[in-house]
Amino acid sequence: MTMAHHATEQARTALADITVEFARRRWFPGTSGNLSARVSAPGEPLLLLVSTSGRDKASMTAADFLLVDGSLQPVEPGGQPVVSPAELRPSAETAVHARIYEATACGCVVHVHTVWNNLIAELFASQGEVVLRDLEMLKGLDIWEEAAAIRVPIVENLFHLPTLAAAVVARMTDPRVPGVLIRRHGLYAWGANPFEAKRHVEAFEFMWEYLCRWRSVQQGSPLTALVEAATRGAS
Numbered sequence: 099m100t101m102a103h104h105a106t107e108q109a110r111t112a113l114a115d116i117t118v119e120f121a122r123r124r125w126f127p128g129t130s131g132n133l134s135a136r137v138s139a140p141g142e143p144l145l146l147l148v149s150t151s152g153r154d155k156a157s158m159t160a161a162d163f164l165l166v167d168g169s170l171q172p173v174e175p176g177g178q179p180v181v182s183p184a185e186l187r188p189s190a191e192t193a194v195h196a197r198i199y200e201a202t203a204c205g206c207v208v209h210v211h212t213v214w215n216n217l218i219a220e221l222f223a224s225q226g227e228v229v230l231r232d233l234e235m236l237k238g239l240d241i242w243e244e245a246a247a248i249r250v251p252i253v254e255n256l257f258h259l260p261t262l263a264a265a266v267v268a269r270m271t272d273p274r275v276p277g278v279l280i281r282r283h284g285l286y287a288w289g290a291n292p293f294e295a296k297r298h299v300e301a302f303e304f305m306w307e308y309l310c311r312w313r314s315v316q317q318g319s320p321l322t323a324l325v326e327a328a329t330r331g332a333s
C-alpha cells in the first residue's frame with residue numbers, strides 16, 4: 099500500500115466515523131448534510147473524498163465516500179475517470195466543498211442541517227452575520243485571544259449550486275472563521291483535518307443552541323415559562 103493510498107483510507111474511516119456519530123446526534127436529518135476530505139496536497143490538483151448523495155447517514159460506511167477530481171467527477175485512485183452507478187453519485191453540494199478547498203488550506207469540510215443553525219441564521223439574517231463574542235467555546239474554533247469576537251457570515255440559500263458555492267467563498271474574508279451559515283439550509287465548517295472540522299462543527303452548534311436558548315429565555319418565551327414552572331415544582 100502506498101503512502102497516498104494509506105492516507106486516503108485513513109480519511110475514509112475518519113469521515114465515516116464522524117458521519118455515524120453526527121447522524122446519532124440527528125445532525126444529518128432526512129439524508130441531509132455531506133462531508134469531504136482533501137486527499138491531495140494543497141497546491142496540487144484537487145482530489146477529494148466526498149460523501150455519496152442522498153444516503154441515510156446513519157448507515158454510511160467508509161465505502162460510501164467517492165474520490166472526485168477538481169472537475170467534480172468521480173475518479174479511480176489512479177486518477178482515471180469512473181462511470182459511477184446511479185446510487186454512487188457524489189454529493190450534490192460537492193461544488194461548495196471544492197470552492198472551500200480552493201479558498202483555504204483546509205483538509206476537511208463538514209456540512210450539517212440542524213434546527214439550531216437554521217434558527218440562528220434566520221434570527222440574524224437581516225444583519226448578514228452572527229457575531230460570536232465572550233464565549234469560552236470560541237476556543238473550540240482555535241480563537242484564543244482575550245475578548246475575541248468573530249463574525250460568522252450568513253449567505254442566502256441559492257438553488258444553483260455553483261452560484262451558492264461562489265457566494266459562500268465570497269463571504270470567507272476572515273481566515274480565523276472556519277464556517278459559513280446558509281440561511282434556511284445549514285452550516286458549512288472546515289478544519290485542517292477531520293478531527294478539527296468535527297470540533298469546529300461541535301463548537302459552532304453549541305454556540306448556536308446557546309444563543310437561541312438565551313434569547314428565548316431573555317424574551318420570556320414559553321421556554322422561560324417552562325423553566326419557571328419546573329422551578330416552582332421543584333421548590
Ligand SMILES: CSC[C@@H](O)[C@@H](O)C(=O)COP(=O)(O)O
Pocket residue numbers: 127128129130131132149150151152153188189190191209211
Ligand atoms: C434533505 S436533502 C438536502 C440536500 O438537498 C442537500 O442540502 C444536502 O445537504 C445533502 O445533499 P447530498 O447530495 O446528499 O450530499
Ligand SMILES: [Zn+2]
Pocket residue numbers: 130131191209211283284
Ligand atoms: Zn445541504
